[in-house]
Amino acid sequence: MNTSKIIEIIMYCLPALLTGGVAYYFFKMHVDNEENRRRYHLLKSTQKDVLPLKLQAYERMTIFLERTNPAKLVLRISPMDQNPTNYANMLIQTIENEFEHNLAQQIYMSPEAWQIISKSKHAIISNFRHLSTKVETADELRTLILTNIATENETSTNLALLYIKNEVSQLIG
Template sequence: MNTSVFLSEILKYCISGAILFFLAYFFLQSQGHLRPPVRINTVLNTQLLPLQLQAYERMALFIERITPGNLLLRLHQPGLSSRELQALALAEIRSEFQHNVTQQLYITSAAWRAVKSIREETLFLVSSAVTSLPGEASGADLSKAILTHLATLEENPYEKVLALLKQEMESL
């Protein structure tokens, strides 16, 4: 076979292949199959990031609101018995948690586990403190027992969870 005929055959196949490639490319692009994923991720991130930041903010607020010092100060009413203050505190903690439960969608699993754990610890702390008091104890006695217990801890668990939330938020 002649070299020029061979080259013309190769050139014909290359041109046909290039035309088919460009036709397929433009067809797929017009159908939306070749949209760049970076654009989609950018849109998702710009819409998701504010929700994530807000979720971390709300979880930090939740922790601050159930921290015993803040909780007891907010619920304090003269004349409450320890059992009445306990009931108010437990209801408040549960209500605050239910109000923020959907935020778990926007924070990490580790952060959500820490938030749930500190809620459980707080419920347990309030309940166990009231059982250690005499039946006629006042709300002030319960507050004192809870705050005294917290003062004996080497590390403040509320500050620990807040530090975790801040660290994760900063990584966003």
């Protein structure tokens, strides 16, 4: 074979290779675009199904925070006897039961929101234990809890509720 034949073959193959490369590039772009479109539609349909579950979880944890708000809790639950430690333990047990009842909600919530709710619960429990050592009777404990709440600007439950409201507004907004 001589060089003119090789050049002629190259001249025929070069446009074919170039056309094939451009076709491959456009075909790959199209396939990638279709894949991204499918992912978007799948995510959108999944989001549509999961959003109500997320909102329900936030609603349930809002109810938990409202039910475990110390002011509402001591008004709802009366002491069985005048021992402040027993009363504090009864309040703590109520909080723990409420929390255990809603443990599954953490699946649908952000880790930050769940952590804030857990910290709120622990702060309330710690506060009840601390205040129960300062009084002689369960009625005094109730009064001390209510006055302590009245003097605080922001309780842990209010802060947790505020965080939940912000997250929900981001979810639906």
